Amino acid sequence: MKFRDDRKGVESAMPDTQNHEARRHPESEHFDHQAASDGIISVETTHWAGAALKGPHFDLFPDGQPQIEPQVSKGDKGTTLSAGALSATIHPDQHTFDIRFHSTDGSKALTSLLGRSVGLAYNPAPSNPMQTGDMRDFRHYIFTQTTLGIGESVHGLGERFGAFNKVGQSISLWNADGGTSSDQAYKNVSFWLSSRGYGIFIDTPGKVELEIGSERCSRVQTSVQGQRLKWYIIYGPTPKDVLRRYSVLTGKPSTVPSWSFGLWLSTSFTTNYDEATVNSFLEGMKERDTQVDVFHYDCFWMKAFTWTDFVFDSERFPDPKAQISRLKESGLVKKVCVWINPYIAQHGAAFKMAAEKGYLLKRKNGDVWQWDLWQAGMGLVDFTNPDAVKWYVDCLNGLFDQGVDCIKTDFGERVPTLDVEWFDKSVDAHKMHNYYAFIYNKVVYEALQARYGTSEAVLFARSACAGTQRFPLVWGGDCESTPEAMAESVRGGLGLGLCGYAFWSNDIGGFEGYPAPWIYKRWVAFGLLCSHSRLHGSSSYRVPWTIDNDDRSEEGCSRTLAKWTALKTRLMPYLYAQSAKAVENGWPLSLRAxxxxxxxxxxxxxxxxxxxxxxxxxxxxxxxxxxxxxxxxxxxxxxxxxxxxxxxxxxxxxxxxxxxxxxxxxxxxxxxxxxxxxxxxxxxxxxxxxxxxxxxxxxxxxxxxxxxxxxxxxxxxxxxxxxxxxxxxxxxxxxxxxxxxxxxxxxxxxxxxx
Incomplete structure (x- = not known):
């Protein structure tokens, strides 16, 4: 049921900000309120309703939308729309803009939309309305401002490495490859959780700008470029209830297999290695009393600068299928993972055919979109093309045929928005930037499910947006080998967990640099208490004997790793039972705030x-x-x-x-x-x-x-x-x-x- 509130001229001009140089009185805005589900109400404000509503759109209620019988009632306080436990009451005075969100039983006031809280902006500011007859030189923004209560804190918005409480921060939801020491994030999720017992999900994969008690101390401002802004308010009353309802709206995490909870060992990112290196690592771990459950081949399983062409380097791995088979038969490892990304280098075996077939993103003039960032002549797989998806899945199946069990889906943040044309002409290139993480990980995850079964699929993904919790799991990206970076990683994991992600990992020991032995050992303890645990670095190995010159004492790196791996192994009856509860409710297993x-x-x-x-x-x-x-x-x-x-x-x-x-x-x-x-x-x-x-x-x-x-x-x-x-x-x-x-x-x- 929708409840429309068309009120004109109720908003005042607002002060200029960095992102909105001009604020104007909305003369044609209206609000739609809809009871979406028990405890969930959607709010949509529109300026020009005739604007095209281009995709992509978030896949909401993927398991089906629960039935709801909304109620509309009128009283002294105004007209109330109720969606089960949550209600919105609109002020009875037609000249007063006042919408209050509260629990239906009246026990809890949540947030409000008050005067001067809805509007639009142009950039640059037009000197008269006639100029907006041609919008090609103007950007149009629409915003809402919900109230912040006294002492209210705000959390979530993806895997963010700054302060846990977001009040006082300006945040841009825009995926970027920025490491863990800045306000950039690989995983921007347009959902935040309030300490007052509610959450807000912003229903756009495009860039969202948030001023959280920063532009106005008592409000959270949400602004997007376009003619519409839609968000859902989700009631608890507890934060666990909010996440449970949010997971119904955007999708529950999927189950991961028990073997994935064991220790993962990587070759690290830019290190050269071959079969002898892999064997020496695994035999060394066994000798030092540590079982590795998953061995991960990072990027140099392919030849340098051919990433990603899905072809094992024939010099280092002349018979990868046989090698992987030998690894598993030896008992040194249960499963094997390989690194991929959605970028296709022109020097690799895959580029020419993918370009000719139209599987790569194009520029508006018909050229394949390429640049030299990350690697020379890099193209990008266009997952809006069904044939490109089929080709990519065929490439993955070739890896599965060789014994690969799971996939690290790296990157996916460097997605262009200018001078590009997707195969699907109905999508907005701006919205595709963040949403690309969803379709990229979905394609790979479903390929794994098709091959190995619904509950046996596992990713190790870096990029994310709302909904990718359905395709577990994710890790925290490129952290430095410092205690500060370990603390940053903790904050990132906590924030992402409050966005419905059940499973999360990070690079034990830090990715960049060379960890001191004490940092490595403290990180081992932290990393083995995350839901998933992986040893991984950039240009240096993370096997313990390389960290401290093979100190075999009880306090050395090898014994420390053995102890914590053994502890996590003993915890498996508890962890796996708890993971089922986390999946069912959309809660983080670990890190849980x-x-x-x-x-x-x-x-x-x-x-x-x-x-x-x-x-x-x-x-x-x-x-x-x-x-x-x-x-x-x-x-x-x-x-x-x-x-x-x-x-x-x-x-x-x-x-x-x-x-x-x-x-x-x-x-x-x-x-x-x-x-x-x-x-x-x-x-x-x-x-x-x-x-x-x-x-x-x-x-x-x-x-x-x-x-x-x-x-x-x-x-x-x-x-x-x-x-x-x-x-x-x-x-x-x-x-x-x-x-x-x-x-x-x-x-x-x-x-x-x-």
């Missing part, structure tokens, strides 16, 4: 150096060479995973850790299922020979059990008599630890409470 679990704790909305792993584990990475770390525990009893010592929150705490530990705390009333010590690899029987660890449990505590294919086995729970129920689900020699897990006393010597 503290505010998702503790929204009533105001401190949780500002914590950007720690995170939850699922519902019950709290982790705080160490960023200091000394091993000192400060972290916050919300209300309740928290048990150290490593020592079983108990702290009680809320409060800030300080500790000092050796390289084999960090603040890792278990929430009270948790049943934590751990795999058998010493098991290798992420895939095993998650219900056999397990340790059932009880942490201050009482009646109702429970833990879901799943097998390594993600099938539900049942639930362990504490009954009214205080005893564990569901034991029949367990096999082998399982044990129960009543007051936390069985710990190693050595940790009592390496962890200090300060």
């Amino acid at each position: 503290m505010c998702l679990e503790f929204p009533e704790d105001q401190t949780s909305w500002y914590l950007d150096r720690q995170f939850m792993i699922g519902d019950s584990l709290l982790a705080a990475p160490v960023f200091e060479e000394s091993g000192e770390v400060e972290f916050y525990l919300p209300k309740g009893k928290w048990t150290s995973f490593f020592t079983n010592q108990i702290r009680e929150g809320p409060g800030w705490f300080k500790e000092k850790h050796g390289f084999g530990s960090m603040p890792l705390y278990v929430r009270e009333n948790t049943i934590l299922v751990l795999g058998k010590p010493g098991i290798k690899g992420a895939v095993y029987d998650y219900a056999e020979d397990v340790e059932i660890c009880l942490y201050q449990v009482h009646d109702g505590a429970n833990a879901k059990l799943v097998d390594n294919q993600g099938n539900a086995l049942g639930t362990l729970k504490i009954g009214s008599d205080g005893k564990l129920e569901g034991k029949e689900l367990l096999g082998g020699s399982w044990t129960t630890s009543d007051n936390g897990r069985k710990v190693e006393e050595s940790y009592l010597k390496t962890i200090q409470w300060l």
